[in-house]
Structures are given as C-alpha cells and as structure tokens.
Amino acid sequence: MTSTEPPPASGAREAHPDHLGHVIFITASAAMGGFLFGYDSSVINGAVEAIRDRYDIGSGTLAQVIAIALIGCAIGAATAGRIADRIGRIRCMQIAAVLFTISAVGSALPFALYDLAFWRIVGGFAIGMASVIGPAYIAEVSPPAYRGRLASFQQAAIVIGIAVSQLVNYGILQIADGDQRGEIAGIEAWQWMLGVMVVPAVLYGLLSFAIPESPRFLISVGKVARAKEVLAEVEGTKIDLDARVAEIDRAMRREHKSTFKDLLGGRFAFLPIVWVGIGLSVFQQLVGINVAFYYSSTLWQSVGIDPTDSFFYSFTTSIVNIIGTVIAMVLVDRVGRKPLALIGSAGMAIALAVEAWAFSADLVDGKLPDTQGLVALIAAHVFVLFFALSWGVVVWVFLGEMFPNRIRAAALGVAASAQWIANWAITASFPSLSDWNLSATYIIYTFFAVLSIPFVLLFVKETKGKALEEMG
Secondary structure (H helix, E strand, O other): OOOOOOOOOOOOOOOOOOOHHHHHHHHHHHOHHHHHHHHHHHHHHHOHHHHHHHHOOOHHHHHHHHHOHHHHHHHHHHHHHHHHHHHOHHHHHHHHHHHHHHHHHHHHOOOOHHHHHHHHHHHHHHHHHHHHHHHHHHHHHOOHHHHHHHHHHHHHHHHHHHHHHHHHHHHHHHHOOOOOOOEEOOEEHHHHHHHOOHHHHHHHHHHHOOOOOOHHHHHHOOOHHHHHHHHHHHHOOOOOHHHHHHHHHHHHHHOOOOOHHHHEOOOOOEOHHHHHHHHHHHHHHHOOHHHHHHOHHHHHHHOOOOHHHHHHHHHHHHHHHHHHHHHHHHHOOOOOHHHHHHHHHHHHHHHHHHHHHHHOOOOEOOEOOHHHHHHHHHHHHHHHHHHHOOHHHHHHHHHHHOOOHHHHHHHHHHHHHHHHHHHHHHHHHHHHHHHHHHHHHHHHHHHHHHHHHHHHHHHOOOOOOOOHHHOO
C-alpha cells in the first residue's frame, strides 16, 4: 500500500487531534484484524493432540497440517498491499473478515485431513492480509505524536487474541471433562475450539463498516472532500485541510506506486533497508516464539504435565504476553524502538538458555525432575515476557515506519512474507526437532536470540519521533 505522506502542514506534527477517543476507536477497530491474527494463529494449540489422534498421523505430517496455514499467511501478506491499493484498505479488511469466517466453519467441520489443511490455508491467507493491512492503515491514520502507541494496538490485539483463544480452549476442555476429543452437542471439543472464531470474525467485519477509509487512498481515487473529513477527524481541525490535501496530492503525483523492482539495489540484491526489514521479521520468528503459542500444550504434555494443566499454562503464558505488550506500549515512544529490541534480545537469550538446560534432564517416570520442571515453566514465561515487551511490538512498529515512501508498500509486503516463511520453518520443524532433542532445539533458538543483538546494533536505525516522510 502506498503511504505517500508529505511533510505535515504547519504545526500538524505536534497538534493533538480534537477527538483522540475517536482516533483510538478507529485504530482499535482496525487492530481487530490483529486479534483474529492472534486467535487463529494460536487456537490450533488446543487441537494438536486431538488431530494427531483422530487422523492417526506422525509428528512430520502433524507439523505440516499445523504449519500449512503459514503458507497462506505468506501469500496473503505479499498480495494484501496491491489489493488494498486497488480497492481500498477497508474493503481489504472486509475480505479478510469473510475469509476468517469461512475458515472457522470449514476447520471446525472437516471431513478429512486434507480438507482441514485447505481451510487452514484459507485462514492463513486472511491472517497474512491482516498482518499487512492493520499496521499500514494505522500508520496512515495516526497523528505522528501518537503513532508509536497507536501502532502498538496491532500487537496488543494479537496477544489478546492469543490469550482469548487459550482461555476459550481451556473452557471448552473443562466442558468436555478434560478430553480434547470429548463430544459437546455431538461435535468434538477440538472442533468447537476452531469454530468459535466465527464470533470475532463477524465482529471484525461489522467494525470495518464503522471506520473511515485511509485519507491517502481517498485522495488517490479523487474523493477529496471525504479525505478532508477524515484528516480533520484524525489530525485535528486546526490544520489547513486544503493545504494538507494539496501536499499529499502533489507527493502522490510525484511518486509512483511501489513494485518489487523498486526494492532491488542491484541486479539481484535488495536495497539495504529492505534486508534490514527482512532481518527484523526473520529474527522475530527464529527465536521460537510461536512454539510457545502453537505447541505449548503438546510441549508440556511431552515432559509429563497432564493435559488440563498444560492448557492452563498455555493460558498463563498468554497473560504474561499481554503484560509484556502493555509494558512495550508504554515505553515504545519514551525509550525508543531500538533499546527495547536490545533489552528483549538479551532477556530472551538468557531465558531460552535456561530452558535448554532444564529440558536436558532425563525424564523420570515420563516427567522432568521437579526442579527442572519448575525452572522450565518459569523460564518459558520469562522468555515470553521479554519477547512481548520488545520484539513482539517493535518489529511491527519498525515495519510500519522504517521504509521510504516510494517503496513502503512493496517492502512491507516482502518483510511480512519473510516473517511468515520463517514462522513456517520454525512451526514445521519443531515436532521433529523436539523428537530428536528438545534441549538442542532450544539451544538453536538461543543462538538466534544472541545473534539478533549485533544485528540490531549494526543495522537497525531508530525511528522514534520521525514522520513517515523522513524515512529514507
């Protein structure tokens, strides 16, 4: 999506919007896509063992069914920008809402394993769209003085979606007497877990009708009067709206819509800033964060924790995720994006190393020794906390801010696609890696957490307090 924002009219950067509450509502509604992103991504956690049992499949096949949604995510992320530039951000959100709804129904009522896999791809495509549309739309409608905090709404919504999915899973498991395949009204518990997503999907669709289109898109299609109304809503009435629209229009006429070719710095190489965006996206996933959200119930059961407790620990981990995200939202515009990333990398590296040590112990009667079991649980929660207060938020903020206007749309799509591909690699490999050596698997994640520190120090530039047009 193009986000060709010229320098704001005099005083606009410091101006507070007349109706900040309305701006927050707009941002929160757009971030509902992030909620569904988090919910759909992690709800499968409660169904993993039931799917394995129902279809009698091994770890390799199971991993592909779980991870296949991420292929849809990568495709959705890569194409969402172009779709949004053609039909608008709001229409793109509505398409995603429909796909989320269809995916929820199909996943809850599959007639075969390949059918379940297909509906997961559909849901993944919607997640990919939401992962691009949410941050870009929020960046386009947010006043610069509030943009960091408002951009954090996307990650806040994601972590709340994760937490709600785990709470719903836990509640459904209780109704089914702790049996993931226990029947409730003739449908197995794990199917209910996947089907409940219909409710937030429909809500997302309804909210999309209550928020305005991006002023930049409106100007690009000649709807200037409506663009002025939206600018007044989100940037305040004290700015010169005619001058603001004229500035945006001139900038958009000077600049062409970004394409993949614009990202190339040589014959085959991306521009350095694009590689930095890809690096941020990839490191965010290679530390193994989504193992905690896709496989945590299976992980804890594999070291001797009973299913009900494993679901409970999945929920407590998601609560810690929310707490960390709130901390990041408070600090991202005060401390800055780069310092938070460095703090998070150091904390994650230590926590992951401790987990690797705990998982190196021999199981006794199918369980970790008490000391190592307690240490593993604490370290897992600490890892999620440091991820949430740093990389979980700042990567999305960076990706919405760091690229120059002329390449923002295409670069954001490539970076988001790289993120989903890395997510797929971790998700698809974990069951087989954990069967091989769980401790060594966590040593690998520790290595990437350590490696992210020099990457941030050497290549990532701070974007705190800069207007979008200053990136370059």
